[in-house]
Amino acid sequence: xxxxxxxxxxxxxxxxxxxxxxxxxxxxxxxxxxxxxxxxxxxxxxxxxxxxxxxxxxxxxxxxxxxxxxxxxxxxxxxxxxxxxxxxxxxxxxxxxxxxxxxxxxxxxxxxxxxxxxxxxxxxxxxxxxxxxxxxxxxxxxxxxxxxxxxxxxxxxxxxxxxxxxxxxxxxxxxxxxxxxxxxxxxxxxxxxxxxxxxxxxxxxxxxxxxxxxxxxxxxxxxxxxxxxxxxxxxxxxxxxxxxxxx
Amino acid sequence: xxxxxxxxxxxxxxxxxxxxxxxxxxxxxxxxxxxxxxxxxxxxxxxxxxxxxxxxxxxxxxxxxxxxxxxxxxxxxxxxxxxxxxxxxxxxxxxxxxxxxxxxxxxxxxxxxxxxxxxxxxxxxxxxxxxxxxxxxxxxxxxxxxxxxxxxxxxxxxxxxxxxxxxxxxxxxxxxxxxxxxxxxxxxxxxxxxxxxxxxxxxxxxxxxxxxxxxxxxxxxxxxxxxxxxxxxxxxxxxxxxxxxxxxxxxxxxxxxxxxxxxxxxxxxxxxxxxxxxxxxxxxxxxxxxxxxxxxxxxxxxxxxxxxxxxxxxxxxxxxxxxxxxxxxxxxxxxxxxxxxxxxxxxxxxxxxxxxxxxxxxxxxxxxxxxx
Numbered sequence: 340x341x342x343x344x345x346x347x348x349x350x351x352x353x354x355x356x357x358x359x360x361x362x363x364x365x366x367x368x369x370x371x372x373x374x375x376x377x378x379x380x381x382x383x384x385x386x387x388x389x390x391x392x393x394x395x396x397x398x399x400x401x402x403x404x405x406x407x408x409x410x411x412x413x414x415x416x417x418x419x420x421x422x423x424x425x426x427x428x429x430x431x432x433x434x435x436x437x438x439x440x441x442x443x444x445x446x447x448x449x450x451x452x453x454x455x456x457x458x459x460x461x462x463x464x465x466x467x468x469x470x471x472x473x474x475x476x477x478x479x480x481x482x483x484x485x486x487x488x489x490x491x492x493x494x495x496x497x498x499x500x501x502x503x504x505x506x507x508x509x510x511x512x513x514x515x516x517x518x519x520x521x522x523x524x525x526x527x528x529x530x531x532x533x534x535x536x537x538x539x540x541x542x543x544x545x546x547x548x549x550x551x552x553x554x555x556x557x558x559x560x561x562x563x564x565x566x567x568x569x570x571x572x573x574x575x576x577x578x579x580x581x582x583x584x585x586x
Numbered sequence: 587x588x589x590x591x592x593x594x595x596x597x598x599x600x601x602x603x604x605x606x607x608x609x610x611x612x613x614x615x616x617x618x619x620x621x622x623x624x625x626x627x628x629x630x631x632x633x634x635x636x637x638x639x640x641x642x643x644x645x646x647x648x649x650x651x652x653x654x655x656x657x658x659x660x661x662x663x664x665x666x667x668x669x670x671x672x673x674x675x676x677x678x679x680x681x682x683x684x685x686x687x688x689x690x691x692x693x694x695x696x697x698x699x700x701x702x703x704x705x706x707x708x709x710x711x712x713x714x715x716x717x718x719x720x721x722x723x724x725x726x727x728x729x730x731x732x733x734x735x736x737x738x739x740x741x742x743x744x745x746x747x748x749x750x751x752x753x754x755x756x757x758x759x760x761x762x763x764x765x766x767x768x769x770x771x772x773x774x775x776x777x778x779x780x781x782x783x784x785x786x787x788x789x790x791x792x793x794x795x796x797x798x799x800x801x802x803x804x805x806x807x808x809x810x811x812x813x814x815x816x817x818x819x820x821x822x823x824x825x826x827x828x829x830x831x832x833x834x835x836x837x838x839x840x841x842x843x844x845x846x847x848x849x850x851x852x853x854x855x856x857x858x859x860x861x862x863x864x865x866x867x868x869x870x871x872x873x874x875x876x877x878x879x880x881x882x883x884x885x886x887x888x889x890x891x892x893x894x895x896x897x898x899x900x901x902x903x904x905x906x907x908x909x910x911x912x913x914x915x916x917x918x919x920x921x922x923x924x925x926x927x928x929x930x931x932x933x934x935x936x937x938x939x940x941x942x943x944x945x946x947x948x949x950x951x952x953x954x955x956x957x958x
Contacts, residue, residue, distance in 0.1 A: 391817060393813075412816070412821070413813070413816040413817055414816045414817075414818075414819050414820055414821045417816070417817055417818060417819035418819045422817070423817050425814070425817075429811055429814045430814075431803075431806060431807045431810045431811060431814070431815075432810055433806050433809075433810055434803055434806055434807065434810075438803050441800065441803070442800070442803055442804065442807060442815075442818060442820075443818050445800065448818075448819045448820045448821070449824075450801060450804070450824050450825050450828055453799070453800040453801040453803075453804055454795075454796070454799065454800075454801040458800065498818070502818060502819065
């Protein structure tokens with residue numbers, strides 16, 4: 340096996356005595372698509388916080404392409420190629436759809452180049468391509484704040500793609516979407532895998548099945564099991580944490 | 587029509603530049619000169635608060651620093667009986683037995699340096715203060731509190747330093763001379779009025795440049811969701827430092843213009859109410875627009891003059907009432923209210939104009955109305 344693009348080793352996060360993650364080890368190889376499930380409070384979001392630099396692990400190591408990223412700021416990790424979509428669709432509500440995407444797609448994030456340089460044609464084309472792809476082209480000049488929930492989700496995802504990160508972390512990408520939108524999102528995500536490494540956190544099992552990717556189950560901050568969806572579903576440990584102990 | 591709308595501010599500017607001096611009394615004109623200079627500090631506040639979401643309650647620091655810079659220069663270069671003491675230094679030094687000019691006064695002999703210092707010193711101070719605050723990720727209300735605390739530090743420092751800057755008395759510039767004119771004279775004042783009106787559009791255009799492009803998008807991104815912007819790969823710190831620095835520089839220019847037109851600079855410019863009033867002007871005029879703060883600064887201060895002339899005690903009540911009125915009924919300020927069609931819907935409420943069609947299908951389609 341080639342060296343993993345992202346590797347977590349014995350990562351623990353201690354919030355004043357409460358362990359959100361306990362000795363979690365996980366590795367992702369380049370181009371992999373991975374689903375992560377787990378009941379509420381399993382540490383799924385903390386797991387993303389640790390990777391993206393929002394939360395510093397109390398113990399353990401996180402390395403990207405073999406180099407440690409523990410202690411780096413969020414923007415540095417982002418520039419190293421880790422992109423994240425939040426649980427709620429976070430977009431810049433007072434900017435238009437185009438401008439949201441242009442900010443994300445901008446190859447430079449430095450104040451003075453933003454002041455004096457125009458966005459290059461490649462980035463502009465990418466913005467148009469993405470808007471067409473997710474069906475937001477008719478809303479190009481609409482403020483992101485007035486989009487519907489599903490459109491905001493897609494805008495958030497396409498902003499992530501516009502950043503063109505090597506690793507795409509999606510926290511509940513289909514929450515609140517219609518079935519049709521969910522199917523389309525699954526397609527989009529599958530098309531991203533291969534070129535990018537994609538991690539999807541979801542509660543929607545149908546959607547996880549659509550993705551057809553290896554599933555990792557987290558429970559109380561620990562890695563419970565890994566496998567295909569069917570393997571995982573028939574695992575007694577998983578059934579126990581989801582449905583409670585069978586008497 | 588669109589072109590006409592775009593031209594309105596420039597027409598008003600030309601009107602203020604050419605027509606007002608002819609029709610207003612010298613006293614009134616001087617007051618308007620002060621209002622326009624205050625509009626410059628308001629523009630800076632709009633840049634950091636309206637666009638970037640940083641509510642600074644300490645812009646008085648930078649405003650006063652600009653005022654002191656020009657004040658020191660004027661006191662130094664003027665040699666007349668009113669301002670110069672027996673030892674050739676500004677007169678107030680005599681009162682405290684100071685015979686040697688404090689070192690930091692020295693460069694202010696130079697006029698070019700003074701012109702630079704007016705904006706450079708406040709900008710550097712703002713940049714330093716801003717860097718320390720923003721680097722430590724202090725934001726929201728904590729940022730406001732820290733800026734206000736810094737304001738108090740500066741206020742008490744300047745108040746207490748009689749031997750350096752004449753303490754609480756401040757520096758009186760009206761009796762000083764510049765280019766052979768007494769600063770407080772009518773001839774000089776009309777020049778200052780015109781300089782103010784030339785600098786104001788430059789300040790406006792600078793803010794316009796900063797807010798309209800991708801840099802401006804990033805500022806709005808910081809205001810709306812700073813954490814999101816970080817995850818997109820932007821470091822918000824330099825953006826915030828830059829706008830805070832620019833706002834500080836604008837405040838300095840504003841303070842210098844205000845000082846020469848009001849005749850004095852004193853630590854009162856760093857008093858807490860002054861800085862809060864600056865914020866009120868922006869809120870009243872309309873934050874997040876660049877015309878708004880200019881309207882707010884001029885209108886509120888004009889109103890202040892009118893009210894104070896009629897009922898000297900009433901102004902603070904009127905100001906407070908105005909602020910509450912705007913916050914409750916016009917959250918986007920006067921300009922924002924006009925822009926969002928508030929005027930037309932008010933006319934409509936009184937039956938003077940056609941109601942805007944919020945649900946065109948329901949309102950306009952007669953068949954639809956008949957069915958229901």
